[in-house]
Amino acid sequence: xxxxxxxxxxxxxxxxxxxxxxxxxxxxxxxxxxxxxxxxxxxxxxxxxxxxxxxxxxxxxxxxxxxxxxxxxxxxxxxxxxxxxxxxxxxxxxxxxxxxxxxxxxxxxxxxxxxxxxxxxxxxxxxxxxxxxxxxxxxxxxxxxxxxxxxxxxxxxxxxxxxxxxxxxxxxxxxxxxxxxxxxxxxxxxxxxxxxxxxxxxxxxxxxxxxxxxxxxxxxxxxxxxxxxxxxxxxxxxxxxxxxxxxxxxxxxx
Numbered sequence: 001x002x003x004x005x006x007x008x009x010x011x012x013x014x015x016x017x018x019x020x021x022x023x024x025x026x027x028x029x030x031x032x033x034x035x036x037x038x039x040x041x042x043x044x045x046x047x048x049x050x051x052x053x054x055x056x057x058x059x060x061x062x063x064x065x066x067x068x069x070x071x072x073x074x075x076x077x078x079x080x081x082x083x084x085x086x087x088x089x090x091x092x093x094x095x096x097x098x099x100x101x102x103x104x105x106x107x108x109x110x111x112x113x114x115x116x117x118x119x120x121x122x123x124x125x126x127x128x129x130x131x132x133x134x135x136x137x138x139x140x141x142x143x144x145x146x147x148x149x150x151x152x153x154x155x156x157x158x159x160x161x162x163x164x165x166x167x168x169x170x171x172x173x174x175x176x177x178x179x180x181x182x183x184x185x186x187x188x189x190x191x192x193x194x195x196x197x198x199x200x201x202x203x204x205x206x207x208x209x210x211x212x213x214x215x216x217x218x219x220x221x222x223x224x225x226x227x228x229x230x231x232x233x234x235x236x237x238x239x240x241x242x243x244x245x246x247x248x249x250x251x252x253x254x
Contacts (some may be wrong), residue, residue, distance in 0.1 A: 001122060001145065001180035002189070002214050002235045010149070070099050084252050086116065087133040090125035090178075093208040097193060101212040108216035109223035110231075115208055115215075117249030118235060120180060126178040126204050133178070137194065137204040144168075145175035148182065157182060166201070179207035189214050 027135065052213050072095035080091040119125050126133035129145050137242040150156030151173040157173040163183035167174035181189070181201045190199035193209035200206050215231040222228045230244045 001182065002185050002211060003173040006083040011218070027076065042244055070096055072096055072099065080112075084116070086120070087124040088146070089133050089135060089137045090116070090119060090204055092136055094119065094194060096205065097208040100193070100209060104213075107218045107219070107221055109221055109227075110212050111213050111222075113249040113252040114222065114228070114235075114245070115212055116252050117245040117247075118209040118232070119204070119208065120248040121241070121244055123178045137206075138202050139178055139204075142202055143177055143180070145180055146242070147172040147174060157184070162187075176203040177207050179200040179211045181207065181210065182185060185214075186210070224250040 020224055028059045072092055077088050077091045078096065080086075080095070081088040083092070094112040098110060099113055101110055116125070118121075121138070122128075123131075123143050126139040126143065128139075129140055131139040133139050137248065144167050146152065146154065147169060148154045148157040150207045153156060159167075159169050159171055159173050159181070163173050164170050166176050173182055173184075177200075179201070184194075186199075186201045189210045189211040190201065191206050191213060193205035193207070194203065197208075198206070201210075214235065217231075217234070220227045220231045222231055229242055232245050233239070235245075
């Protein structure tokens with residue numbers, strides 16, 4: 001999960017401003033996460049803590065923009081969902097997040113397979129424990145992680161009046177949503193990925209964009225061994241977690 005200690009990060013839905021205005025120029029997105037023409041590498045590199053092999057490029061896919069929102073081409077979404085077994089709303093969210101952040105932070109090089117690898121580990125792309133990811137990007141029933149009460153390797157994080165609203169526990173915080181953000185992290189990184197005027201950690205569109213930005217924090221370059229490893233380690237402070245995300249990310253491009 002994203003955030004402190006060994007937890008993930010998601011919480012409160014709150015209103016934020018619209019996404020950064022995007023150019024109307026089409027963007028090409030490869031199966032490996034590369035945004036064609038900008039050199040954005042999508043899969044984890046080789047070396048550092050976790051040895052990862054780079055996936056080959058696939059056929060570029062057009063992305064379109066509408067107002068302040070960017071949409072991966074529906075044909076790319078359909079092919080990616082079919083090839084990986086993830087729900088189409090998840091493929092759409094991961095593709096959109098990688099395109100948006102490649103424009104905001106071109107030096108970061110975060111690609112959709114890395115975001116998807118985290119989504120796979122955290123919640124099976126919004127399907128944890130029998131949940132179904134709906135067309136609007138929200139799982140039902142909602143996904144709420146275990147209490148962060150200091151047991152089972154978690155950090156002890158007391159609930160606040162704010163965070164209780166989203167998980168119903170007045171004693172301890174919980175990570176929530178498809179990318180498992182804890183409330184305090186969401187307050188800092190919450191994003192409106194689908195341009196509906198809300199930043200909702202239970203919406204995979206919002207959570208995927210927040211994840212991409214979180215991974216790019218502190219000027220990280222995910223095309224380097226250390227940059228990719230440090231970024232994923234920051235999401236969950238565990239070398240085993242980094243190794244698992246790397247395996248899932250590589251599998252996305254096979």
